[in-house]
Amino acid sequence: MKRNIYNLDLDKCAANHMPLTPLGFLERSADVYPDRVALVHGHIHYTWQDVYTRCKKLAHALSKRGIGEGNTISIMAPNVPAHFEIYFGAPMAGAVANGLNTRLDSAAVAFMLKHSETKLLIADRQYSHIIYPALQLMDKADRPTVIDIDDPTYEGGELLGEKNYEALLDEGDADFAWSWPKDEWDAISLNYTSGTTGDPKGVVYHHRGAYLNAIGNALAFNSMPAHPVYLWTLPMFHASGWCFPWTVTALAGTHVCLRKVEAEAIFKSIEKHNVTHFTAAPVVLNMLVHAPEHIKRSFKHTIEVMTAGSAPPAVLLEAMERMNFNVTHVFGGTEVFGPNMSCAWHPEWNALPKEEQAQLKARQGVRYTSLEMMQVADVDTMEELPRDGTSIGEVLMRGNVVMKGYLKNPKTTEATFRKGWYHTGDLAVRHPDGYIEVKDRLKDIIISGAENISTIEIESVLYRHPAVLEAAVVAKPDDHWGEVPCAFIELKNGASITEAEIIAHCRERMAHFKCPKKVVFGPLEKTPTGKIQKFLLREKAKLV
Amino acid sequence: MKRNIYNLDLDKCAANHMPLTPLGFLERSADVYPDRVALVHGHIHYTWQDVYTRCKKLAHALSKRGIGEGNTISIMAPNVPAHFEIYFGAPMAGAVANGLNTRLDSAAVAFMLKHSETKLLIADRQYSHIIYPALQLMDKADRPTVIDIDDPTYEGGELLGEKNYEALLDEGDADFAWSWPKDEWDAISLNYTSGTTGDPKGVVYHHRGAYLNAIGNALAFNSMPAHPVYLWTLPMFHASGWCFPWTVTALAGTHVCLRKVEAEAIFKSIEKHNVTHFTAAPVVLNMLVHAPEHIKRSFKHTIEVMTAGSAPPAVLLEAMERMNFNVTHVFGGTEVFGPNMSCAWHPEWNALPKEEQAQLKARQGVRYTSLEMMQVADVDTMEELPRDGTSIGEVLMRGNVVMKGYLKNPKTTEATFRKGWYHTGDLAVRHPDGYIEVKDRLKDIIISGAENISTIEIESVLYRHPAVLEAAVVAKPDDHWGEVPCAFIELKNGASITEAEIIAHCRERMAHFKCPKKVVFGPLEKTPTGKIQKFLLREKAKLV
Secondary structure (H helix, E strand, C coil): CCCHHHHHHCCCCCCCCCCCHHHHHHHHHHCCCCEEEEECCCEEEEEEEEHHHCCCCCCCCHHCCCCCCCCCEEEEECCHHHHHHHHHHHHHHHCCCEECCCCHHHHHHHHHHCCCCCCEEEECCCCCCCHHHHHHHHHHCCCCCCEEEECCCEEEEEECCEEEHHHHHCCCCCCCCCCCCCCCCCCCEEEECCCCCCCCEEEEEEEHHHHHHHHHHHHCCCCCCCCCEEECCCCCCHHHHCHHHHHHHHCEEEEEECCCHHHHHHHHHHHHCCCEEECCHHHHHHHHHHHHHCCCCCCCEEEEEEEECCCCCCCHHHHHHCCCCCEEEEECCCHHCHHHHHCCCCHHHHHHHHHHHHHCCCCCEECCCCCCEEEEECCCCCCCCCCCCCCCCCEEEEECCCEECCCCCHHHHHCCCCCHCEEEEEEECCCCCEEEEEEEEECCCCEEECEEEEEEHHHHHCCCCCCCEEEECCCECCCCCEEEEEEEEECCCCCCCCCHHHHHHHHHHHHHCCCCCCEEEEECCCCCCCECHHHHHHHHHHCC | CCHHHHHHCCCCCCCCCCCCCCCHHHHHHHHHHHHHHHHECCCEEEEEHHHHHHHHHHHHHHHHHHCCCEEEEEEEEEEEEHHHHHHHHHHHHHCCCEEEECCCCCCHHHHHHCCCCEEEEEEEEHHHHHHHHHHCCCCCCCEEEEEEEEECCCCCCCCCCCCEEEHHHHCCCCCCCCCHHHHHHCCCEEEEEECCCCCEEEEEEEEEHHHHHHHHHHHCCCCCCCEEEEECCCCCCHHHHHHHHHHHCCCCEEECCEEECCHHHHHHHHHHHHHCEEEEHHHHHHHHCCHHHHCCCCCCEEEEEEEECCCCHHHHHHHHHCCCCCEEEEEEHHHEEEEECCCCCHHHHCCCCCHHHHHCCCCCCCCCCCCCCEECCCCCCCCCCCCCCCCEEEEEEEEECCCCEEEECCCHHHCCHHHEEEEEEEEEEEEECEEEEEEECCCCCCCCCEECCCCCHHHHHCCCCCCEEEEEEEEECCCCCEEEEEEEEECCCCCCCCCHHHHHHHHHCCHHHCCEEEEEEEECCCCCCCCCHHHHHHHHHHHH
C-alpha cells in the first residue's frame, strides 16, 4: 500500500468524531433559546426548555421500564405534543419511534405492533375504536403496554391504557442523563408504508439520515430562516413528519400543533401564531383555496408551503399565490426520509408567464443538497437515460438520505437496493435542464404497442371533465396492442355521462393511442388509508 | 448480546451510505444552476458549469501527473479563481489542498512545502519574491513542481514555474470522471497555523467536517438564503477560507474575488455585484468605518457580515449598523474548520439599548448546530465550570467539526485531544445564559495573587488611550504577587506620554490589581504574519 501521510496518526477519536444525530438539535435549542416558545397546542405553550425536559422525562421513564436499544415505541395520535416528543424521547432512550397512520384498520395495526415488537404504545382516545380491537387480535404475550393521551381539547373515545401520557412522564427525571447514540447507523424511527398489496413494510430510519435530511429540508424550503413558525398540517406519522420534527428543532422554531386538518383551523392558526411555514399534500392546499370566503383570512406576510404527493396543478399554484402562499414542490418517499428532491427554483423564472411557471413547478425537480446521487434509468438495464423530456425510466437514488432498509424483510430490502441504487418504483422523464417529471408508478404504467402510456396523464385529463369525481386508469390486456388503457370512473352526485363521451373528451385532449379503450363507471376500491387499489382494478379490467 | 431487530439485515450498502463530502455541492450546483454566475474576478465571469469544468480539468491534470491520494497541492495566492478552485480540484483528484499564508517568510514556506511533501505548488506572480528564495532553501529533491498564476489584473513579480495555471488546466479533460472520496475521514485540506513559537503545525481537515461546517456556516450566518453573493474579503488561505468555498457553493451563490482587501475595492464590489455577504476580521470592518467619505457607498440592502478573530467593539458594531451592515460574531480556530461557535442572536435583543446589544454581541457565544459539544472547564481538572460569568476556564470542544489532527505531529495531536476533548487554548467565562466570553489565551493569562487577569481586558483599556498605536500585555514575575501585568506600548507618531500617565489611565477604568505595574515603550515584535510575539515580550519583561 502506498504511504499516505494523511492517514498516519490521524485516527478518529472522542474529540473529533461523534455519531451524527438530530437529538443534539434539541439539546442546543433548549440551551441557547430556553425561553422561546417551542410548541403550541391549544392553550399550552411549551418553551424549548420545557420540551427538552419533557423529552428527557419520557426517555427516562422508558429506560426505567427497561425499554431501550432495539425496542419500538409506537404511537397513534394526531399532531399533538406527545407525537412530537416521541421523535426525541424514544431515541434519547435508545429506542425507535414508530408513528402509526391514524387511518389504518385494526388488523393492520395489530400486524404492525407485532411485527415491530412494540413494547409500549401511546394512543390518543380518539383512536380507541381502532386500538382496542387491534389489541384483541394480538396474542396476549405480544400486546404492548398501552399509555393514553388524554387530550383535554378532544371529547370522546375511551381510555384503554395503564395510565396517561403525562403520568408516564412523571415517572422520569427532568435531569435524566440520556446517552448519545452509539452509532449514527442506529435506528431512530420506524415508518410503515401502507402498500396496496401484501403486508405493510417497516421502513427504518438511521440517525445519520435524519440529521442530514432535517438540514436538507431547511435548505430546500426556500432557505428556512431561524425561528420559523411551523404549522403541523402534515401528519407526524408520515415519514416521521418528513423529518420536520428535527428540522424545526434545529432552527429553534415553533411547532404549532393541529389536531384536525381543516381549512378554518389552518387559517385561524396562521393568523393567531403568525405561521411562516407548513407542509401539505395538494389536496389540503385545494381545501384552502376552495374554502368558503367567510373563513378565509388574508396575510401580509408570505407563507412558505411545501407540497408533495402529487404534482400541484397550475390553477392551484396560481390560487395559492394570490393568497400569499409560496409553494415549493418536493418529491421523495417514505423510504428516503420523506422529500429528498425539490423543484429548486430559478429566480429568473419569476419573469415567465404564470402558466409557464406553474408548468415548471409541477416537475419533481432535482436532488436535495442532502441526497448524493439521483438518476433516471432504463428499467431493465439500469443505464442512465438521456435528458430529453421523453425517455421514461425509473428514478434511482443513492446516498445518505436513504433508509437502512425494511425491518425483518431482507428479501425486499435487497431487491429495492439491487445493484447499489434505491429503486423508487417511480417512472419519470428527465428534461434537458436535469429536472425530472414523474409520469407514473412503475407497476401502473401501460405499455401499448411498445409505447409507454402514463396513467397519471390520462387521469389528469379525466379529472378535467366536470362530471368526474374520481378516476383511475389501469392496463387491460389486449391481443393486438399488448395492453390498452382502461378507465374506472366515479361520477359526481347526479352527474351522468356515457363511455363514448368520456373517450371523446380524451381524444380532444391527448394523442389517440393514449385514450382509454374501455370505461367502467362505479365506486373505486380504496385501502383504509385512502389509496386507490389499482391491483384490484387491474383484475376487474381483465373481465370487462 | 441482546437481540436488536434494527441491526438485522440492515447493513450499510452502496445505495444508502456514501462518504460525506462538500465536493457533491459543486456537482449539484453545476447541474441545477449551470448558467448562474459562480465566480467573478475582474472582467471574468464563470458560471457554475464553467467552474465545475475547470475543477474537473484541474483534477484530471493532477491525476495525469500522478498526483492523487495522500499528496499535497499548495498554493500561494490572493483571492483569485485558482485559489478557490484548488479546494475542489485537488480533492477531486484525491489530493489535499494547502493554502499558504501570503505573509509568510521564505523560511516558513520552505518548511511547509517540505513538511507537507508538496508535489505541486501554484503561486501567484505577486509572491515570487517569497517563493523563489523558499525553493532555494529546499533540497532539490524536495522541491515541488511550480505552476504560475499569471493574473492579468496584477502587474509585477516574476514567473517562476513550469507553465501557468491556465495551461495546467488544459492538460485535463472537461469530462474527467473524478471519484468520490473513498472515506469521509480522508483529508480534504491542510492548514498551517502560524504559531508564535516552534514549527508551524499542519491542521488536517476531513471531508466529513468540511461538509458539516459548510452547512453550519450557512445556518449561523443569519440563515443564508439561496444564491448569496459572497465577497472574498477573508483570505482563502485562512482555515480553507473558513469553509466558505464550500458553503457558498452548496447554496449556488456567487463568489466575488478580491485581490486586495482595501476599503475602496470593498465598497465598489458591494455596489457593483450586489454583494449580500462577506466575512472579515474586525480590523477590516474598522477600515470600512473609517474610510474617507468620498469612497464610502450607501446601500439599500442589508449586507450580512461575519466577523471573528477578536471581539468587535461596541462603537464598531454601531457604526457598521448605521452603514446597513449586520454583523454576526463567530468564534473558532484553524483546528475546528474556522468558526464553529457564534453569538446566536435573540430577536428580542433588538429592543435593548444599542450599547447593551453591542455588549451581548461582543461575546463569542454558543456552539454552531454543526458542533456537537462545547464546555468551559477547569484547566487542570477539566471539570465543567459554573455559568456565572466569572469563573475562567478553558474552552473545550468535541464533535464532527474538529480536525483530524496535526500532520506528522502525533505528540501535539494527542496533547491537544487529551481526554477526548479538543483543547482550544482559549480561556473564557460562561454567562448564565450559556454564552461564552473569551478572556485570554491560556498561555497569556496573568495569575496575580491567585486572581486571573485577562491581558485582553487590559489591552482593550490601553487602546482607548488616544496616544496608543499598539499595545500588548504579558506576565512579569513578581516575588510578592507571583505575576504582575507588564504593558508594552508603541505610541502613535508624535505622541508622548509617561508610564505614570498610562497607569493612571488604567486605574480610572479598571480594578487596580489588574493595572500594569510596569510600562515599556517601543515597537512590538511580530511574526511575519503580523502576530505579536508575546513569548519574546515575556522574556523582556523579566529583565525590566
